């Protein structure tokens with residue numbers, strides 16, 4: 001009888017000295033598994049559990065950092081991997097400590113205890129040190145803004161103080177907890193995982209976060225509809241303010257209130273030439289964030305000129321700090337970003353399916369078991385009149401030539417225009433639509449632009465339009481009827497591969 005070889009497969013061991021990090025990048029279609037054998041290690045601020053196997057995929061690029069040294073075992077073939085001894089983690093940890101002190105002071109004040117540990121009159125007036133930290137993270141493309149937000153958030157929830165900072169994403173290119181085109185916010189109670197660029201800010205409650213509730217994140221989201229900020233900066237401004245209002249109105253216990261807010265921004269806020277935005281537009285959007293979230297700390301990742309600009313504009317009321325960029329941040333090109341956007345929409349519809357490296361049979365994806373993360377979306381036929389679809393701020397149906405002589409078309413950037421699916425210019429096939437929360441039931445409270453201010457409850461994709469029968473086919477992971485609902489279409493498209 002032949003005996004089967006049951007000896008466990010061995011990976012490659014890496015020994016990391018204190019304050020170094022193991023960096024890796026994955027190619028298309030490859031995955032990597034990693035295990036902490038000894039010591040302490042963290043991935044963007046989230047601690048690894050010794051002996052647990054972590055799986056990474058979908059072109060993930062990340063780093064395992066250690067403060068005290070560790071040994072890790074790596075399975076699979078990353079396209080690049082190396083150990084770096086130069087990291088900005090000490091600077092990031094110092095920022096965290098300063099923010100933590102603000103939280104502790106803010107909590108004391110919320111509880112009504114006198115703040116006698118320091119004489120505030122000796123502190124710089126700009127620092128508003130007894131308020132919860134409300135941090136805006138700015139920086140150019142590929143500077144590591146999202147990673148900094150993640151590290152600061154993870155250190156906060158790891159502090160063991162019951163903090164629950166609100167993490168806000170106003171980068172519509174990122175996808176954050178759902179799909180690109182969205183800006184969103186959610187309170188974070190447990191460390192954010194890293195396993196794929198599909199969930200850059202941790203996993204929401206399955207990939208249909210707004211519709212399903214579980215113990216994971218349930219973000220509040222507004223639909224901007226485009227990946228680039230320059231498409232409609234005025235709309236962006238309004239949505240940022242809506243999000244800020246919701247965050248400000250949120251109830252919470254003392255710890256939650258003292259935890260503060262961390263806002264991740266798009267690179268278009270930092271530099272105009274590459275983003276296609278004018279300087280005054282990006283300044284207006286930074287101001288929208290500063291006002292909406294009542295920002296008291298601005299962190300600028302590795303950009304001298306922007307730091308000076310922020311210092312000049314906000315230095316009298318906000319603490320402006322430049323923090324170093326990590327040498328590990330990967331330059332992500334447009335085709336990579338397009339692929340991640342496609343992965344995000346696919347994951348939203350179908351959930352997660354990732355093949356681990358050969359020989360690995362168990363493991364977790366960002367802390368969740370690999371099984372049961374798939375979804376089965378339904379394809380439904382919906383009548384043209386069942387679902388009201390709007391497009392924001394774009395000319396719709398009638399061509400300019402159809403207007404009376406001398407009349408010019410003035411469609412404001414904020415104007416919701418009803419889309420007629422039967423029209424040749426509706427451009428609905430393969431479009432991603434955001435399904436909105438119901439409008440105000442009180443008719444007297446309704447207003448023309450109300451659809452701009454309604455949060456998202458889910459997303460769907462129009463896969464076919466049948467004009468003769470006045471029906472369209474819709475793919476959505478959320479079962480249920482669309483009758484009487486309202487949706488907005490933008491410029492985001494997705495097609496089954």
Ligand SMILES: Nc1ncnc2c1ncn2[C@@H]1O[C@H](COP(=O)(O)OP(=O)(O)OP(=O)(O)O)[C@@H](O)[C@H]1O
Pocket residue numbers: 023024060061062063139140141142143144145146147148197265266267326327328329330331332
């Ligand atoms: N120390 C590191 N080692 C390896 N990869 C890293 C490191 N820090 C960041 N990355 C990776 O680099 C990529 C870019 O980082 P990140 O998304 O934080 O930058 P960003 O400035 O927010 O990007 P954007 O240009 O989209 O605004 C991500 O894939 C991230 O996981």
